[in-house]
Every structure is written in structure tokens, then in C-alpha cells.
């Protein structure tokens with residue numbers, strides 16, 4: 001472990017906050033991870049990691065060395081040097097819900113001292129750090145942001161389950177409300193991230209994060225819509241994508257899927273369109289269109305499943321349908337906004353019996369009315385149709401192509417065979 005750097009607080013010990021807390025502790029900070037979820041805090045303090053990217057062993061080692069612990073008590077923020085806020089920023093009835101930032105900011109403020117640094121990491125629309133968070137911190141601390149204490153924004157790019165690009169390897173955008181704040185934010189992350197990328201102000205950094213996710217959301221929507229047309233035109237979209245991807249410039253590969261999920265893509269672009277609509281009175285048409293297409297992919301999947309069963313003289317009603325993968329992407333148990341949940345609802349409403357194989361999804365997040373099964377030759381053979389939602393490591397995809405059960409593959413990963421249909 002590196003030389004002692006000071007006391008850091010990381011508020012929110014989820015997919016974003018826990019990796020930051022652990023990395024900072026490994027880099028020499030004495031870290032307290034604050035989270036209001038007492039069961040999560042207890043888990044962490046019993047050395048059980050709630051996220052895939054951090055191992056139990058990492059937590060144990062740091063805890064035993066006295067450099068990291070979790071707490072639900074904000075008084076543990078006493079005497080902090082740097083605080084990172086990584087709390088949820090969901091939508092509530094299509095509007096940004098910044099209540100978590102407001103509440104955590106108000107709870108942190110009494111512990112801000114002269115020369116403390118506060119960094120917002122949650123994804124949010126431009127202006128949040130300086131227009132919403134700064135006044136809350138100033139009011140409760142009696143100190144002036146940018147003068148008495150430093151304030152900045154640094155969006156998170158973590159891609160849970162990505163074996164190549166973890167927190168350390170992914171360049172991190174950093175910003176501050178003035179030069180001094182930027183330097184403090186940069187120094188903090190330079191301690192455990194290979195490359196930091198400064199912007200001149202916090203709004204540019206806030207917009208950069210929304211731009212990244214809106215870009216991805218829009219391009220996925222483009223390919224999702226094209227996949228539906230290509231299917232009707234009897235053209236193999238996957239081959240067309242691979243062929244187009246051979247162009248070494250001016251093309252970026254995106255692939256279709258059953259819909260978008262997770263905390264980012266289904267939500268972040270709407271933060272931007274809400275701001276554009278509210279501040280400028282204009283619709284952000286690309287975002288509206290992308291939302292419409294991506295939100296309806298589960299309906300398209302269900303239509304294709306219905307057609308496949310129909311070809312076999314079967315109906316959805318009474319059919320045994322096995323979902324391989326429930327979470328929103330491979331090798332994570334994250335079911336937030338997962339398209340599988342909507343697909344399950346639609347199929348159940350039509351009378352299907354649903355079973356699911358997903359070793360990553362916890363009991364707590366398991367969808368109701370879905371029988372949990374192992375991914376195996378038996379569970380595949382027992383089904384009338386297998387719907388592959390995502391390809392977790394450990395799913396032997398040959399079992400699907402070798403089975404006599406019909407398969408609908410939404411990811412183009414199952415080896416060819418006569419019983420396999422693709423999106």
C-alpha cells in the first residue's frame with residue numbers, strides 16, 4: 001500500500017462508489033464508505049463484496065489493515081479531506097430525480113472544513129455541481145465553495161464486469177469549479193487512475209458523460225431498428241454489421257439486442273433531453289427516437305418468440321420458455337432496467353410458463369413468477385423454446401445448437417443449427 005494520503009469519504013457503496021473507495025484505500029487513503037443501506041454496510045464489513053468488480057479478499061485485506069470500512073453514519077465523515085459522492089440519479093416519472101444528491105450533500109456539509117475537497121461522481125445534467133450541490137454544501141457548512149473548500153465533478157465510466165478496462169485503466173474526466181478545485185480533483189484521481197482528462201469547467205465534464213451515453217444509446221437504437229427491417233427483408237443483419245466493420249475508419253460497430261438496461265443507457269440521455277426541453281423549450285429528437293426504439297425492443301422479441309412457436313403449431317399460452325440470462329448484460333447480476341424483466345412480463349401476460357437461468361442474479365433481484373433453473377442440457381430440453389438474452393461465461397452455447405429445442409438468440413452467439421433463430 002502507498003504512503004498515507006489523508007482521510008477520504010466515498011458516499012454510496014454501489015457499482016461506482018465501492019471500486020473508488022477500494023482503489024483510494026489501496027492508494028494510501030484512509031477511506032470510509034458511507035451508505036444508508038445498512039445491510040450492504042454489514043455485508044461489506046463482513047468482507048462480502050456486493051459488486052463483481054471487487055473481491056471479498058480485497059475488502060478483507062484493506063479492512064484488516066485499517067484503511068477501509070463501511071458505515072451508515074455520517075458522523076464518520078468527521079475530519080475528511082476528500083469526499084466523493086456516488087449516489088443514484090434515477091428518473092422519477094421521466095424527470096431527473098436529484099434527491100439522493102441533495103440528501104447526501106446536506107448530510108456531508110456539516111463535516112466540510114477549510115481546504116476540504118468535494119467531488120460529485122453521479123451522472124447528471126450540466127450545472128448540477130455548481131447550481132444545485134454547491135449551495136447545499138455552502139448553506140450547511142457556512143463555507144464558500146471554490147474559496148474555502150474545493151468542489152469538482154468527475155463522471156464515472158466504470159463498465160461492471162469488463163475484464164480489460166477497470167477503474168484504473170479507463171481514462172477519467174476531471175473538472176473543478178475553478179483552477180484550484182480542478183487541481184485537487186485531478187490529484188486525487190491521479191493517485192490510482194492511469195490517465196485523467198481535465199476539462200475547463202464542471203459543465204463540460206457533466207455534458208461529456210451524457211454525450212458518451214447518448215451517443216451509445218442512439219447508435220444502438222439505429223442498429224436495433226435496422227435489425228427489425230433486415231429481418232423482414234430476409235437479410236442477415238449480423239453479416240452486414242461485420243462487413244461494414246471491416247472499414248478501418250468512419251464506422252463504429254454497434255450490435256442489436258433485446259433492449260437496453262442498467263443504470264445508464266435507459267436513463268442518462270433523458271437527463272439531457274429533460275434539460276434541453278426545460279431550458280430551451282426544444283425536444284431532443286434523437287433521444288426521443290432512441291428511447292422509443294430501444295424501449296420497444298422487448299415487444300419485438302416477444303413477437304418473434306410468438307412467431308417461432310406458431311411455426312411449431314404452439315402458442316405462447318402454456319409454452320415453457322427458458323430465458324438464458326436475466327441481467328442486462330453478460331457476467332453481471334445487475335437487473336436494473338433489464339429488458340428481460342419486460343420480456344418476462346409480456347410473456348407471462350400471454351400465459352407462458354417462464355424459467356430462468358442466471359447464476360449472477362441474486363435471490364433478492366430474482367423476478368417473481370420465474371422458476372430458477374441451472375443452465376443445463378436438461379433445462380434446455382425441458383423447454384419449448386430457449387430465449388438467449390445474454391451469454392454469461394460458463395453458458396455452453398453448443399448445448400443450445402445441439403438441442404432439439406427451438407432457440408431465439410438475441411445476441412448472435414449460438415453456433416448455427418436448424419433450430420436457431422436470431423434477432
Ligand SMILES: NC(=O)c1ccc[n+]([C@@H]2O[C@H](COP(=O)([O-])OP(=O)(O)OC[C@H]3O[C@@H](n4cnc5c(N)ncnc54)[C@H](O)[C@@H]3O)[C@@H](O)[C@H]2O)c1
Pocket residue numbers: 011012013014015016017034035036037040086087088089100103104121122123124156157158159160263264
Ligand atoms: N453502474 C454503472 O455502471 C455506472 C457507470 C457510470 C456512472 N454511474 C452513475 O453513478 C451513480 C451511482 O450509480 P451506482 O450504479 O453505483 O448505484 P448503486 O445503486 O449501485 O449505488 C448507490 C448507493 O448509494 C446509496 N445511497 C443512496 N442514497 C444515499 C445517501 N443519501 N447517503 C449514502 N448512501 C446513499 C445506496 O444505498 C446505494 O448502495 C449514478 O449516478 C449512476 O448513473 C453508474
